[in-house]
């Protein structure tokens with residue numbers, strides 16, 4: 493599980509007592525030595541990074557959470573949901589284009605629809621048939 497602090501993304505290295513030891517998630521491409529320790533809810537940097545922070549990371553997380561919230565509370569076209577929310581997160585939508593969240597968004601929608609009472613979909617189906625037969629007349 494990753495965490496973001498001040499524009500840097502960290503992965504958990506180990507846990508000991510009440511401390512969680514983190515290291516920079518960008519360690520592989522950047523050779524960053526950035527490290528931190530979290531005690532309770534307090535995070536402190538123990539070793540500096542060798543690269544600039546990316547403050548759009550927080551926005552990407554917020555964007556992703558918002559997409560999930562909408563997908564699990566209403567039925568709509570997932571691309572339309574993405575398009576309308578991306579205007580609220582301009583920086584994040586440049587990093588997280590439609591390609592990356594689309595599968596998750598469909599899954600969230602499917603799970604949400606499965607939680608809806610069956611009767612709703614039956615009523616909906618009936619309405620569809622009615623409209624169809626009305627059209628034939």
Ligand SMILES: [Zn+2]
Pocket residue numbers: 500516517518519522524525526541542543
């Ligand atoms: Zn780093």
